[in-house]
Amino acid sequence: MDRDQMSNEENYHFDVTGFLHVPGVLNPGEVARLNAILDETGSDDAILSLPEGQREPFRELLIHPQLVWYLNQITGQGFNLDRLPELIGSDPRSLDQALEGGAEPRDSGTAYFFKNGRRHCEGVRAIWALSDVSENAGGFVLVPHTHKANVEIPEDVLSGSDDLGLTRQIALKEGDLLLVGLSIAQGALAWKQKPAPRLLSFEYVGRGVIRSTGTGPITTSMPRPDWHADLTEEQRATQHQPGYRDTTPPPTLITDGKTTRTDPTVPRFHPSIYCRDANSAIDEKEFFFWDLCGYLVLRNVMNEAWLGEANDAIDVLEDQIVVGTDTSGGHTSLAGTGRPELRQLLSLPEPYCNPFRRMIAHPVVEHRLNWMGGSGVRTGNPSLFASVKGTSGHKLHTNGEPINPSRQYVFQNGRSYCEAITATWQLRDVNEEDGGFCCVPGSHKANYQVPPGVQSLDEPMGLVKHIDMKAGDVLFFADGANCHGTYPWKGELSRRGVLIKYSSRTFNRSGGDLVYPQNRWGDVVEGMTDAQLAVMRGPDRDNFGRNVPRLDVADGEVTVNYERGGGLYSADTPTGPLAGR
Ligand SMILES: [Fe+2]
Numbered sequence: 001m002d003r004d005q006m007s008n009e010e011n012y013h014f015d016v017t018g019f020l021h022v023p024g025v026l027n028p029g030e031v032a033r034l035n036a037i038l039d040e041t042g043s044d045d046a047i048l049s050l051p052e053g054q055r056e057p058f059r060e061l062l063i064h065p066q067l068v069w070y071l072n073q074i075t076g077q078g079f080n081l082d083r084l085p086e087l088i089g090s091d092p093r094s095l096d097q098a099l100e101g102g103a104e105p106r107d108s109g110t111a112y113f114f115k116n117g118r119r120h121c122e123g124v125r126a127i128w129a130l131s132d133v134s135e136n137a138g139g140f141v142l143v144p145h146t147h148k149a150n151v152e153i154p155e156d157v158l159s160g161s162d163d164l165g166l167t168r169q170i171a172l173k174e175g176d177l178l179l180v181g182l183s184i185a186q187g188a189l190a191w192k193q194k195p196a197p198r199l200l201s202f203e204y205v206g207r208g209v210i211r212s213t214g215t216g217p218i219t220t221s222m223p224r225p226d227w228h229a230d231l232t233e234e235q236r237a238t239q240h241q242p243g244y245r246d247t248t249p250p251p252t253l254i255t256d257g258k259t260t261r262t263d264p265t266v267p268r269f270h271p272s273i274y275c276r277d278a279n280s281a282i283d284e285k286e287f288f289f290w291d292l293c294g295y296l297v298l299r300n301v302m303n304e305a306w307l308g309e310a311n312d313a314i315d316v317l318e319d320q321i322v323v324g325t326d327t328s329g330g331h332t333s334l335a336g337t338g339r340p341e342l343r344q345l346l347s348l349p350e351p352y353c354n355p356f357r358r359m360i361a362h363p364v365v366e367h368r369l370n371w372m373g374g375s376g377v378r379t380g381n382p383s384l385f386a387s388v389k390g391t392s393g394h395k396l397h398t399n400g401e402p403i404n405p406s407r408q409y410v411f412q413n414g415r416s417y418c419e420a421i422t423a424t425w426q427l428r429d430v431n432e433e434d435g436g437f438c439c440v441p442g443s444h445k446a447n448y449q450v451p452p453g454v455q456s457l458d459e460p461m462g463l464v465k466h467i468d469m470k471a472g473d474v475l476f477f478a479d480g481a482n483c484h485g486t487y488p489w490k491g492e493l494s495r496r497g498v499l500i501k502y503s504s505r506t507f508n509r510s511g512g513d514l515v516y517p518q519n520r521w522g523d524v525v526e527g528m529t530d531a532q533l534a535v536m537r538g539p540d541r542d543n544f545g546r547n548v549p550r551l552d553v554a555d556g557e558v559t560v561n562y563e564r565g566g567g568l569y570s571a572d573t574p575t576g577p578l579a580g581r
Pocket of ligand 1: 397479484
């Protein structure tokens, strides 16, 4: 490798999706050699133990320098082969089964760990493409982002009966390498492409991980000393050594605090103080999807009559639409004209305000806001975005990294804590060819910075998704954590989306009268210095620590820093000293 470490693009992709496609690792000659041996031997497995003269190319794959280079960074040095390599689909019984994987409940032996810039994906499947695999060819499939799923994957997604549009099959070329975290939900479908492509899969785990047994003759049964014969079944269960077939998986001890018993029918027992709440009135597929992707679409919230009323109001008020600034951020792939908006929808004259006021405190929306971020959210007077053909796109913005607490997505003990949510009501259909809203699903949990090419849509890396919607749908997105923006508008009809932004109970979103020390504290602040005033201000919109007065200390002196970063949302932040003015 001609570089020290994976690029931010590669880290971002693996972190957000749980997989990484590395094209062209093997050259055509190497692929042809591997295929010729497979043709010759007809061997589907045991390829590492083929006769001398045939096994060498497969043994080289086991420790291919590029693979090792990636696994050292993704899993950590000291990784091991967990299972002998196999051609995906060579055992027909493995096809069209429910997918396996997902991070809830957690399996530490395959899990994705990330802390303070250090990553350990404890299980990784390395798939070598020995044939081209077209999209929708069947074969290996996965559900992106599920290495970070906090919510159990619904059975319908695993079985494929209702995959919520999430399951993917990755198109590959001969010689490509696909690295997939083993905590990602994955499986194999019957091949549709004929002849069946050859995908050769090796499963690796981090050092020390106990997952599978080997094939050596002594792995059959754990040898026990004579004194084990005097132990009870429960006592023997605690005295097992890993790595043998009769101890992998280990025996389960069922406990209730008073008794212990073994139960071979229970693969794992891990009690919790929390119970799933069947009376929460939360649709569990919605909850899973929101946690996984950072956005959610509710269908048909508005009926025809309501839609008609809202669209009629806009037809009448069309001349009040104001064209704002171009939101392309200067990127040619997003270029176009300024964004047209109709503002202050709730205070329009009667009867035009009525269809928009119905959107406020709507039970269908409020219930989602409550489970997404907790009660106490507030909003303001929303705008209609009315992009016309040629209106610019919006540069993609926000992401899980860098962290900004006032906009973050956190999941803890069964609850979603999302501090900033936008609900967009669609008054017209939005199809992919029209442009409009797009996002990077899963980016609300990103641990790496969003690559510039993704933000500009110049290099979307297959990560950016357009969200198709129908008139009457409502889109929710974690607007401060999920990387999102818009494609330039290309539709013949104008876009009509009502954006209602909600702030959590915990953080201020934009200035206000009570930001000023005098307003907040009255006479208490009289005569204070600038440094003192800086800490007497009310809650303000802070943009990554750069847009509020803050204190610096140097050589024992405290000074106020008023320097501003970009993206200021509050007009109530001072730009310089105030004392005495
Ligand atoms: Fe935004």
